[in-house]
Amino acid sequence: MAEQTLSIIKPDGVKKGLTGKIISIFEENGFEIKAIKKVWLTKKQAEGFYYIHKERPFFGSLVDFMTEGPIVPMVLFRENAILKNREIMGATNPKDAAEGTIRKLFAESIERNVVHGSDSLESARFEVAFFFNIFEIL
Numbered sequence: 322m323a324e325q326t327l328s329i330i331k332p333d334g335v336k337k338g339l340t341g342k343i344i345s346i347f348e349e350n351g352f353e354i355k356a357i358k359k360v361w362l363t364k365k366q367a368e369g370f371y372y373i374h375k376e377r378p379f380f381g382s383l384v385d386f387m388t389e390g391p392i393v394p395m396v397l398f399r400e401n402a403i404l405k406n407r408e409i410m411g412a413t414n415p416k417d418a419a420e421g422t423i424r425k426l427f428a429e430s431i432e433r434n435v436v437h438g439s440d441s442l443e444s445a446r447f448e449v450a451f452f453f454n455i456f457e458i459l
């Protein structure tokens with residue numbers, strides 16, 4: 322079934338000039354970009370986006386990282402988008418990521434790992450609505 326997922330190019334990816342390259346990878350993999358923008362989150366906004374991780378030891382550091390510069394959130398659409406996006410992103414830790422995945426190619430560390438991707442239908446719904454309203458998703 323065709324579905325939407327939320328991808329984010331994180332501050333490290335934007336700073337390294339990887340935005341265009343990563344968008345190309347999505348398009349080459351059959352994703353339609355239904356919405357895209359560039360934003361710089363406040364701490365409060367980043368804490369809200371990652372509320373699910375608030376008890377984790379890396380939460381504070383993750384929020385600092387995600388607010389150190391602009392990010393590029395986008396809504397991706399295709400068959401099986403959530404799983405397919407997770408597949409082409411690669412594992413959270415680039416050391417464990419499969420060859421050819423975005424994180425294997427570009428990530429520095431388990432934290433600075435270039436991209437975010439929704440991990441379930443429920444999180445995709447929350448995350449898409451966090452950044453975009455229905456008039457912005459085309």
Ligand code: ADP
Binds near residue numbers: 433434436
């Ligand atoms: P993913 O982004 O692959 O879904 P998680 O949801 O588990 O991974 O974690 C969210 C983000 O938090 C990761 O992408 C990464 O930036 C950061 N992170 C996860 N685990 C760690 C860790 N052990 N140390 C530092 N940062 C981490």
Ligand code: MG
Binds near residue numbers: 438440
């Ligand atoms: Mg996650």
